[in-house]
Ligand code: PHE
């Protein structure tokens with residue numbers, strides 16, 4: 001293709017790009033203001049002249065009036081920090097364009113045209129990692145949500161779908177591999193050591209799914225035969241030395257492809273599927289059509305450098321991005337308010353996949369823990385928003401646990417209400433009806449409603465109302481009738497003071513205490529503010545098991561005797577409900593301790609009941625170690641704080657640690673026996689061996705909490721004899737909390753062993769920042785000056801500072817030092833990488849729910865940030881919402 005390359009500077013125009021002011025309060029974008037774009041852009045052709053320091057882009061757009069929109073005499077092409085070096089309309093250079101802020105406005109008559117715009121960008125200077133950026137000498141793009149406008153001028157919105165042709169050329173020595181979406185159509189050698197490649201993607205897509213990668217990469221190559229017999233070439237591209245760590249990702253990819261065919265009837269639609277791993281990435285991974293780009297963290301894994309959890313993470317994220325090919329790419333989003341349309345649904349799909357690949361109940365418990373740890377606090381704090389938000393200022397701030405995880409829960413509820421088969425009929429209809437379109441959440445709900453024959457009229461409230469419903473539960477027994485009294489309350493959230501009752505599907509069972517059995521599970525749906533449900537044939541009062549499998553993402557407040565919780569913790573045949581009973585038992589006890597409700601003997605009685613329940617879990621032969629490991633985990637300090645209106649992090653920490661120490665000493669022999677049994681299981685990836693590794697470190701951690709004799713030696717023994725990262729990291733985590741020569745010795749050994757592996761060094765940073773060691777704050781300060789620390793790499797930043805922000809003891813240090821460190825980080829990081837910086841506002845934003853002294857310190861830090869001025873849109877939005 002012959003694309004004009006000479007820039008010409010147009011006369012009579014002021015290029016505003018550099019001078020454009022950053023408005024202090026960025027404008028609010030509203031869902032209700034949606035209008036279709038005035039122009040269609042059926043075809044795009046991009047020509048890249050690649051260089052790390054400078055890359056030239058020539059974009060050619062075919063445009064035509066959109067019959068479904070108002071006619072217009074101009075076209076607005078979004079840009080972000082770009083300068084138009086040349087603008088052509090129908091082959092002629094024009095100069096009547098203008099800039100509106102960063103956007104390029106070109107006058108156009110109301111018929112089809114060809115636009116051509118030349119821009120020049122500096123990938124090496126792009127530290128925000130949005131648009132085209134450099135990472136370890138390679139070039140890579142990230143366009144979701146609004147990164148394409150940092151590459152070229154374009155209607156950068158998801159409802160403009162185009163087919164893309166991409167030509168790129170660059171020095172062969174620097175960029176031996178040249179990739180983009182779709183199929184490779186031609187390649188060849190150029191002058192002066194350059195080469196070029198031309199890619200074509202036949203599937204129309206929005207700009208956020210565009211991708212380009214150029215670099216010195218090697219591939220793990222394989223293939224997959226689809227259900228209709230088409231062969232798809234698969235490649236996972238990594239840097240040379242990383243190839244041996246790509247096997248698990250490849251297996252995960254093939255399993256995902258097969259599973260999506262079998263469970264959702266979705267077949268892959270190109271002859272090629274490429275994955276590229278990059279070490280500098282803001283998120284986990286990105287589903288660009290045919291060219292997924294991944295954070296190395298979710299590709300690379302081998303037993304020596306990755307834990308069992310890391311292996312699961314790779315499998316889950318590979319599946320997630322692959323599943324987006326249908327839920328996201330073939331059917332995309334009309335606008336960014338519909339983000340949960342692709343993300344909530346795709347998270348549900350990856351959760352169901354992982355449930356099928358491993359242990360279903362354990363996966364469910366893990367997913368609920370994530371929801372409670374990240375989404376519940378969001379839903380009860382200043383950043384609360386519905387899964388389909390009504391407004392935003394910076395869309396990057398809405399890639400949240402609410403959109404993703406609560407979004408998945410909402411769709412999971414639909415599935416529970418109609419059953420798997422009808423749900424599948426609903427999703428089939430959805431894909432069929434909206435294939436090739438940019439759809440809305442409403443389109444999804446309607447398709448499930450029609451396809452699954454489910455009335456979702458009232459259910460739509462789950463899309464519009466924020467806040468986690470609280471359900472109060474009381475079981476009454478009279479004669480032979482048990483009556484369940486339920487009431488719901490959806491708390492007020494920012495902008496939504498009043499709420500309507502929502503339909504809440506609850507799976508329940510009523511146990512006979514004598515036999516330990518029930519007559520089958522039922523699904524009841526609470527649709528009103530209050531309701532009662534009667535069950536006959538109970539001569540004695542049954543024990544209620546409710547929200548089994550976590551059938552609804554709500555907080556259950558049950559009026560239940562401690563004995564009944566002990567009964568359920570031992571006998572419930574729903575693994576989640578069993579886990580939950582034990583959690584509730586512990587939460588109830590710890591809250592009593594924190595509130596000072598118990599005298600010494602009452603406290604001991606409570607502790608003994610918990611120790612007995614845990615001891616029963618340790619002895620239970622009917623559960624496997626993976627499940628046992630879940631049951632042994634006490635509710636986190638964050639979760640405990642979430643159950644209180646105003647939390648005192650110091651008191652929570654003390655009470656929880658006190659209980660751990662008690663359990664450590666009280667059950668010392670059992671922990672030692674468990675540790676020994678688990679240590680004798682040889683390494684493998686099967687469930688038994690993974691379970692053994694999980695309980696092994698739990699046992700060690702309890703022994704350490706109890707400070708029992710010889711625990712340092714035992715931890716060192718586990719550390720030094722480990723033949724896999726799960727055991728080694730587990731032991732190092734325990735040692736990190738202690739104060740002794742083994743700690744230093746292990747940290748030094750770990751560093752020297754893995755100093756060339758960035759992902760493992762991330763673990764080394766985060767283990768220290770998450771440590772219970774009394775000097776954790778000082779350690780984090782010292783680590784910030786470590787030669788391997790850099791603010792330029794998001795994984796490294798997160799490993800040190802997210803670890804620290806979720807370390808309640810250190811972050812909530814009464815001096816306020818922890819708050820100050822996070823505020824300083826935000827200010828330092830904001831000019832480098834606003835997206836990542838803004839994510840650190842959340843922990844400080846919890847100030848309203850923290851006891852007054854700390855609360856004031858947290859708020860003061862937020863005010864300090866707000867006063868700094870010149871903040872990014874990302875950070876300023878989060879800070880003002882957090883203070884508002
Ligand atoms: N769409 C990606 C995913 O969830 C997440 C992402 C968003 C990645 C924005 C990069 C930037 O799969």
Ligand code: ZN
Nearest residue numbers: 320324343346
């Ligand atoms: Zn996603």
